[in-house]
Amino acid sequence: MRIFKIIGIxxxxxxxxxxxxxxxxxxxxxxxxxxxxxxxxIELFRQGSIEQxxxxxxxxxxxxxxxxxxMEKSVAFxxxxxxxxxxxxxxxxxxxxxxxxxxxxxxxxxxxxxDFKGAIDDFLRLDPLTPEVTDAPWGExxxxxxxxxxxxxxxxxxxxxxxDRSIQKKTALLGEEWVDVKTFFYYGLxxxxxxxxxxxxxxxxxxxAYSTIFSEAYYYRGLAYQKLNNPIAACANFQESYAxxxxxxxxxxxxxxxxxxxxLSTIENSIDSVCLKKQ
Amino acid sequence: xRNRSSFLRLILGLxxxxxxxxxxxxxxxxxxINSIEKVGAILYDAALDNPNYYLCDERNIMEYYQxxxxxxxxxxxxxxxxxxxxxGLKFSExxxxxxxxxxxxxxxxxxxxxxxxxIDANYQSICLNKAKIAVISDHIKQMxxxxxxNYKEKEYDAYKMISFKIINGVITEIIx
Numbered sequence: 001m002r003i004f005k006i007i008g009i010x011x012x013x014x015x016x017x018x019x020x021x022x023x024x025x026x027x028x029x030x031x032x033x034x035x036x037x038x039x040x041x042i043e044l045f046r047q048g049s050i051e052q053x054x055x056x057x058x059x060x061x062x063x064x065x066x067x068x069x070x071m072e073k074s075v076a077f078x079x080x081x082x083x084x085x086x087x088x089x090x091x092x093x094x095x096x097x098x099x100x101x102x103x104x105x106x107x108x109x110x111x112x113x114x115d116f117k118g119a120i121d122d123f124l125r126l127d128p129l130t131p132e133v134t135d136a137p138w139g140e141x142x143x144x145x146x147x148x149x150x151x152x153x154x155x156x157x158x159x160x161x162x163x164d165r166s167i168q169k170k171t172a173l174l175g176e177e178w179v180d181v182k183t184f185f186y187y188g189l190x191x192x193x194x195x196x197x198x199x200x201x202x203x204x205x206x207x208x209a210y211s212t213i214f215s216e217a218y219y220y221r222g223l224a225y226q227k228l229n230n231p232i233a234a235c236a237n238f239q240e241s242y243a244x245x246x247x248x249x250x251x252x253x254x255x256x257x258x259x260x261x262x263x264l265s266t267i268e269n270s271i272d273s274v275c276l277k278k279q
Numbered sequence: 280x281r282n283r284s285s286f287l288r289l290i291l292g293l294x295x296x297x298x299x300x301x302x303x304x305x306x307x308x309x310x311x312i313n314s315i316e317k318v319g320a321i322l323y324d325a326a327l328d329n330p331n332y333y334l335c336d337e338r339n340i341m342e343y344y345q346x347x348x349x350x351x352x353x354x355x356x357x358x359x360x361x362x363x364x365x366x367g368l369k370f371s372e373x374x375x376x377x378x379x380x381x382x383x384x385x386x387x388x389x390x391x392x393x394x395x396x397x398i399d400a401n402y403q404s405i406c407l408n409k410a411k412i413a414v415i416s417d418h419i420k421q422m423x424x425x426x427x428x429n430y431k432e433k434e435y436d437a438y439k440m441i442s443f444k445i446i447n448g449v450i451t452e453i454i455x
Contacts, residue, residue, distance in 0.1 A: 047316075049314065080438065112454075
């Protein structure tokens with residue numbers, strides 16, 4: 001029994017000592033240090049939980065210029081449709097550190113809220129702030145997302161300018177194989193919408209050359225062939241698209257519908273209307 | 280001094296590690312929160328909600344991005360449903376913004392606890408005609424055939440939202 005008592009006292013003493021040292025350390029820190037302390041605490045809790053939001057609020061209170069806390073606090077609100085609260089926080093993060101957060105805010109506007117003009121404003125504001133590097137908002141080339149925003153807005157000529165820039169810059173820097181295959185794909189969709197069917201096929205060819213499982217590129221290449229009155233090629237592409245889509249090779253995102261996302265029924269309808277007619 | 284600082288950081292890190300038995304970083308899989316309250320929680324309101332609306336686990340209602348509840352084929356089916364349902368529905372011509380309806384899809388695929396939020400083009404909260412929001416809300420409640428959110432063969436209650444982009448009072452886009 002005595003041994004348990006000794007172990008208990010020892011553990012309790014260590015806990016008290018560590019707690020004391022942490023408290024001492026906390027109060028000896030600068031406001032930024034205290035803000036970072038509370039920010040580290042969020043790792044203990046679920047995103048969007050009351051506890052995590054409380055830690056983030058403490059972080060902001062400790063240092064109202066600590067942008068990471070504003071941004072992190074905004075995330076759960078924006079993921080859950082409370083955009084007024086989410087953007088109040090995210091705007092504050094952008095105000096403090098535009099270089100870090102303009103790209104993320106543009107990404108949220110583009111993909112989640114479909115505020116394409118707002119997204120373009122953010123991306124175009126970010127681009128000249130870092131002249132020495134090409135930005136990658138949330139991992140995508142900045143000229144790609146500007147092109148996509150213009151495309152979604154229906155300004156197709158502007159979209160082409162930025163897709164071209166994305167391809168040219170990446171090719172010059174690292175080689176064409178480093179260009180995002182989605183840039184070729186969305187550029188192909190722009191050409192398809194403009195009625196430039198052969199140009200769109202050439203772009204889908206590139207997308208497929210670099211990603212042979214790109215079911216969406218096969219599908220839209222099929223549509224381009226259909227427009228060119230080539231049902232045999234159209235059908236073959238729809239079949240390829242169907243095969244890869246059925247294996248799970250499809251663009252999707254847990255948070256939002258991807259621009260120009262396709263569905264199994266979309267492909268099936270095209271197969272029914274083109275392949276059956278062809279026979 | 281520096282060694283002391285590193286030591287304290289190490290202790291703090293170990294404490295955090297010891298306390299967090301589960302990795303919290305992954306947000307797209309269901310993890311229990313064991314609380315009714317969280318960002319975006321919709322609490323029962325006797326004035327608005329059906330008292331008989333069933334929930335499998337009120338303290339662990341997941342988010343749509345964790346368990347992926349589905350309407351028929353997916354986003355395309357949601358858009359198709361509301362394209363017909365909101366045809367002819369007009370708000371004041373001055374309205375430009377985003378109407379978002381957030382609701383719960385329970386583990387049986389039934390809908391309840393619908394709430395709405397609207398922002399203008401500058402992301403400021405605005406109020407819309409309640410009767411017109413009620414039309415959309417009723418359509419949401421009547422949506423059939425939701426496949427409840429699930430993960431590893433377990434079905435969950437889940438929050439979901441659908442947004443409606445409004446330009447000059449007209450719904451121009453459905454964002455599922």
